[in-house]
Amino acid sequence: MAWRITLGLTLLHLFLVVMGATQMDMKGFGYAGKVIAYYGAITGSGSHFDFFAPSVGSPMRAVFEVKNGEDQVTLEGLGETDRELALRVGNIVDAFRDEIDNEKRRRLLAVSWSKYILTRYPAAQQLKVKLEQYNLPSLKDFEQGEKPKWDSLYSATFIRKGN
Amino acid sequence: MKFNEFQKSWNTFWLKPASARPLALLRIGTALILLAQAYWVAPQFFAIYGSNGILEGSLRGEFRNSDLLGLYELVVFMLRLGVGETTTLLVSASAYILGLFGLLLGYHTRKAACLTWLTHLLFAGAHVTSYGIDTFIGITLFYFLWMPIGAAYSLDVVSGRTSSEPTSQARWAFRVLQIQLSIAYLFCGIDKAMGIQWWNGDAIWRSVMMPLYAQFDLSWLSKLPWICKVAGWGTLVLEAGYPLGMAYSKTRKFWFLSIVGLHLGIFIFMGLHLFALMMILLSTSAFGLDSLAELSKNPSRIPFLAVDRRPKSAPSFFRYPAEFLPHALPRGEGFRF
Numbered sequence: 001m002a003w004r005i006t007l008g009l010t011l012l013h014l015f016l017v018v019m020g021a022t023q024m025d026m027k028g029f030g031y032a033g034k035v036i037a038y039y040g041a042i043t044g045s046g047s048h049f050d051f052f053a054p055s056v057g058s059p060m061r062a063v064f065e066v067k068n069g070e071d072q073v074t075l076e077g078l079g080e081t082d083r084e085l086a087l088r089v090g091n092i093v094d095a096f097r098d099e100i101d102n103e104k105r106r107r108l109l110a111v112s113w114s115k116y117i118l119t120r121y122p123a124a125q126q127l128k129v130k131l132e133q134y135n136l137p138s139l140k141d142f143e144q145g146e147k148p149k150w151d152s153l154y155s156a157t158f159i160r161k162g163n
Numbered sequence: 164m165k166f167n168e169f170q171k172s173w174n175t176f177w178l179k180p181a182s183a184r185p186l187a188l189l190r191i192g193t194a195l196i197l198l199a200q201a202y203w204v205a206p207q208f209f210a211i212y213g214s215n216g217i218l219e220g221s222l223r224g225e226f227r228n229s230d231l232l233g234l235y236e237l238v239v240f241m242l243r244l245g246v247g248e249t250t251t252l253l254v255s256a257s258a259y260i261l262g263l264f265g266l267l268l269g270y271h272t273r274k275a276a277c278l279t280w281l282t283h284l285l286f287a288g289a290h291v292t293s294y295g296i297d298t299f300i301g302i303t304l305f306y307f308l309w310m311p312i313g314a315a316y317s318l319d320v321v322s323g324r325t326s327s328e329p330t331s332q333a334r335w336a337f338r339v340l341q342i343q344l345s346i347a348y349l350f351c352g353i354d355k356a357m358g359i360q361w362w363n364g365d366a367i368w369r370s371v372m373m374p375l376y377a378q379f380d381l382s383w384l385s386k387l388p389w390i391c392k393v394a395g396w397g398t399l400v401l402e403a404g405y406p407l408g409m410a411y412s413k414t415r416k417f418w419f420l421s422i423v424g425l426h427l428g429i430f431i432f433m434g435l436h437l438f439a440l441m442m443i444l445l446s447t448s449a450f451g452l453d454s455l456a457e458l459s460k461n462p463s464r465i466p467f468l469a470v471d472r473r474p475k476s477a478p479s480f481f482r483y484p485a486e487f488l489p490h491a492l493p494r495g496e497g498f499r500f
Contacts, residue, residue: 003178006335007177010335010339013339014339014342014343014346017343017346018346021346021347021349021350022350037230038230038231041230041231041288042231042284042288042305043301043302043305044298044299044301044302044305045302047298047301047302047347048350048354049298049346049347049348049350049351049354050350050351050354051295051351052355052366052370053351053354053355053357053358053361054354054355054356054357054358054360054361055358055359055360055361055365055366056360056365056366056369056370056373058373059373059374059375061374078217079207079210079217082203082206082207083203083434083436084200084203084204084437085203085204085206085207085211086375087294087375087435088204088211088292088293088294089211089217089292090375091291091292091293091294092217092218092226092291092292095226095291105225108222108225109218109222109226112217112218112219112222113217115219116210116215116216116217116219119215134373134374136368136369136372136373138363138365138368139363139364139365139368139384139385139388139391140388142368142382142385143385143386143388148372
């Protein structure tokens with residue numbers, strides 16, 4: 001009997017794994033749906049497995065131009081000094097693109113990142129943040145001479161108060 | 164009569180006692196990968212998770228991947244109790260590392276699994292920095308809660324807390340892992356197949372040329388676009404065909420080695436080192452040990468290089484090594500946890 005219960009629960013779990021993989025939005029199924037969605041998040045059964053699918057997107061980067069009192073400019077990043085960190089920081093920067101229709105939330109992100117950079121440069125007077133998206137030509141276009149480039153998506157300048 | 168045969172096969176599929184060694188390999192490998200990950204993240208730990216980091220204050224709660232309560236909520240809760248953020252973060256991280264060492268050594272493995280799963284959920288469950296590897300780590304750690312991962316190569320076995328005898332529970336866990344991986348790869352392949360980039364070669368081109376992933380200058384691929392196209396098609400076939408390729412004994416070895424090759428490619432050309440290692444580890448634990456055992460006995464049977472000199476009457480070489488050989492299921496043996 002214990003085995004049958006265990007098997008039943010196992011099959012139910014695997015069914016939910018399939019449902020998660022189909023990217024079905026469980027929250028539309030009322031209270032039960034919310035419970036299932038929460039269970040999916042805790043156990044991983046709600047995972048979508050859509051890595052690099054259906055297409056490989058364009059990465060973003062945040063570039064900071066830090067200007068000190070003598071107008072010297074230093075270029076900075078968010079700390080992509082290591083492979084594992086670069087991937088994680090890259091996800092934070094990608095969150096900016098997800099807020100394409102929400103200027104307020106974009107501003108909040110830009111302010112947060114700028115504050116973080118400014119703590120590293122206590123003498124900085126001004127900071128310009130630039131969000132750029134990598135534009136890689138297709139195989140065909142690259143062969144015909146088109147070059148990759150960084151397209152500007154957003155730019156803001158912050159000036160330290162008290163000057 | 165036929166129903167009885169089906170029932171017998173069904174029970175054998177799920178319950179034929181098996182060794183827990185592949186699960187122990189998964190436990191040790193996962194712990195090592197996560198310890199390496201922790202080592203690399205440690206220098207920027209507070210930048211990623213702290214309130215004065217890249218996402219300041221409440222933004223950590225606003226920008227998230229799921230509705231799960233995470234580290235931010237824990238920090239807020241502990242602040243109400245008078246415990247500072249730094250203390251909460253450090254204690255959580257220490258608990259995570261402690262759990263990982265417990266898993267690595269197989270010391271009170273179940274408790275270590277619970278601790279690791281819970282703390283990993285805190286750090287990665289909803290955090291905006293999570294990526295592909297965290298998905299599979301989360302799934303694996305959840306399975307560690309109830310799989311007999313401490314029943315081999317562990318201090319629990321050495322101290323007599325756990326037996327290393329083959330069990331039905333190990334077989335069951337083994338099957339769940341196999342099915343979970345098959346579903347994951349199948350849908351990975353299907354989702355990719357819905358995008359034109361995977362058919363015309365652009366997906367491979369972009370994967371190896373994007374600044375975040377590029378490890379070498381492979382711009383010369385634009386002169387040989389067929390390489391990207393073939394690699395894209397190959398990826399689709401390997402991923403979407405994973406369930407069948409791994410289930411069918413005659414294709415399992417080829418499929419396993421091809422999947423390992425695919426992830427080695429990701430390791431080398433995209434720099435997704437931990438993700439690639441984790442995926443190789445999962446497939447090896449679920450499907451690959453029998454193939455590897457066989458290949459180590461007879462390297463000439465490596466696909467593509469193989470010259471099969473077996474007499475026609477020889478038994479299939481796709482067999483489980485000794486520890487997986489079927490044992491009679493003792494009468495009345497149920498499930499032991």
